[in-house]
Amino acid sequence: MASYEAIKNFDDDDDDDDDVEMALPHSQISESRSATVSSPIGQTTPLHIHNIIEEQRIISRHQPQPKSPRLVSLDVFRGLTVALMILVDDAGGLIPALNHSPWNGLTLADYVMPFFLFIVGVSLALSYKKLSCGVDASRKASLRALKLLALGLFLQGGYFHRVNDLTFGVDIKQIRWMGILQRIAVAYLVVALCEIWLKSDDTVNSGPSLLRKYRYQWAVALILSFLYLCLLYGLYVPDWVYQIQTEPSAEPKTFSVKCGVRGNTGPACNVVGMIDRMILGIQHLYKRPIYARMPECSINSPNYGPLPPDAPAWCQAPFDPEGLLSSVMAIVTCLIGLHYGHIIVHFKDHRVRIIYWMIPTSCLLVFGLALDLFGMHINKVLYSLSYTCVTAGAAGVLFVGIYLMVDVCGCRRMTLVMEWMGMHALMIYILAACNVFPIFLQGFYWGSPHNNILKLIGVGT
Known part of the structure; x- marks a missing residue:
């Protein structure tokens, strides 16, 4: 039920930190690629490539990530x-x-x-x-x-x-x-x-x-x-x-x-x-057992009702x-x-x-x-x-x-x-x-417990 936290920010498992392209918008990826390809041969040194990768990682780190869809x-x-x-x-x-x-x-x-x-x-x-x-x-x-x-x-x-x-x-x-x-x-x-x-x-x-x-x-x-x-x-x-x-x-x-x-x-x-x-102890069990609605225990079965004359002994026993x-x-x-x-x-x-x-x-x-x-x-x-x-x-x-x-x-x-x-x-x-x-609704009344909010709005007696 609600014994757990609601599922907020449902994430996929595909967010690999090492994959720079997945953290960048598509347009930025294309621009980075074109810049790398069009750079002069002399500039594409290992140090230059390393700087480009570091820039991309910095951008991806500060890029606002869209919220993952909620289930x-x-x-x-x-x-x-x-x-x-x-x-x-x-x-x-x-x-x-x-x-x-x-x-x-x-x-x-x-x-x-x-x-x-x-x-x-x-x-x-x-x-x-x-x-x-x-x-x-x-x-x-x-x-x-x-x-x-x-x-x-x-x-x-x-x-x-x-x-x-x-x-x-x-x-x-x-x-x-x-x-x-x-x-x-x-x-x-x-x-x-x-x-x-x-x-x-x-x-x-x-x-x-x-x-x-x-x-x-x-x-x-x-x-x-x-x-x-x-x-x-x-x-x-x-x-x-x-x-x-x-x-x-x-x-x-x-x-x-x-x-x-x-x-x-x-x-x-x-x-x-x-x-x-x-x-638990029988005195700590539910006092209105569901089986009290069985034909053996109720003349109004399947609803609760008076006991039949030959009702078994267990009909009124607590059961949780x-x-x-x-x-x-x-x-x-x-x-x-x-x-x-x-x-x-x-x-x-x-x-x-x-x-x-x-x-x-x-x-x-x-x-x-x-x-x-x-x-x-x-x-x-x-x-x-x-x-x-x-x-x-x-x-x-x-x-x-x-x-x-x-x-x-x-x-x-x-x-x-x-x-x-x-x-x-x-x-x-x-x-x-x-x-x-x-x-x-019933806890606030005037004079008598029967004069409550329910009576004011016409519900009940």
Whole structure:
């Protein structure tokens, strides 16, 4: 999302300092050449030639260099993702097709998170393509990640937990440790360190040489995927209990969930939830689980609603959709985006870029759909391997389409709004998705909290 710096002054790799002609305007090059050719034979001494070269270098050093073109398609892609996020947040409850899938399956809302992570990866490839000091770059990346993590804890850890009652503050006993910004911070830091330290000095002039140069980064992606699959399908999930407060003055009610299984990917007995309960603590997880919209847990499914009479015990259990194990595959999505950014850095021809983008895009889509067909279902909450592949492939398709329209064909007028939103993505996210703007509208009132700005403009009651 916006856990990274916007791509400003996008540079090509072809600026060789030793090539004097590339630093000079064409007219100056021609004049220098003609002056050298027309000079008398006696004057073309080695000292004279050396002086001409030095003059050219001095001119090139003081010549104002034109700014390299900005990769507009990345801003447009980021802005489109922010707009999609706002759309699903505001209209998801009204249109089920826009809301997150209750468990298995894929809806429009389920593309938002992987699209943000994909953009982070692309941006990191461009930001760290030229490094002067790896230690300094690592320190700065760690500092950026910590800032984003702190911002996520403040905005999503529970500070604005009762907006309608204008009750703010953080209950440390129940603060939510993970969240969207926290997940992006973790993925950003891991992938940034991979980009800084895990690349060889091989020259890139083809697809295979590109893979060789970044083979260690691909090894990290494979190791993380293998680790995720081993834990998801290999760990044993025992029975577990949880408590919820059903009434303000009553004692918490205890529920017992029967599991005793291995390799289960259902809502109650999966390893993703077990790891979060053991490490983070169940009181620090998201209190409104997405599976509460399943038919087993809601009579208004696919919307939230009252529990059915025979609802299972796990329906009201907290579950974090941005948990620890699922964030492992989020890092893989970011690494895939990093590969797409490498193609931008090393290949300048539009046609070559598009070909090298579409090859992994097609493979990811086919592989992800095949996994879903054979039983490894697409699941956003678990961030399954099939979900990783399909959403990363979809991000590649959308990115190539925007690149063709904006950077190749130059059709920027119709995407100016999205471009602006992409350049201010973090600000828009905080205002729209973290309840800061709603709090501003409701936070100023006269006499009663219901007499606020919204009532003044005729919105709400």
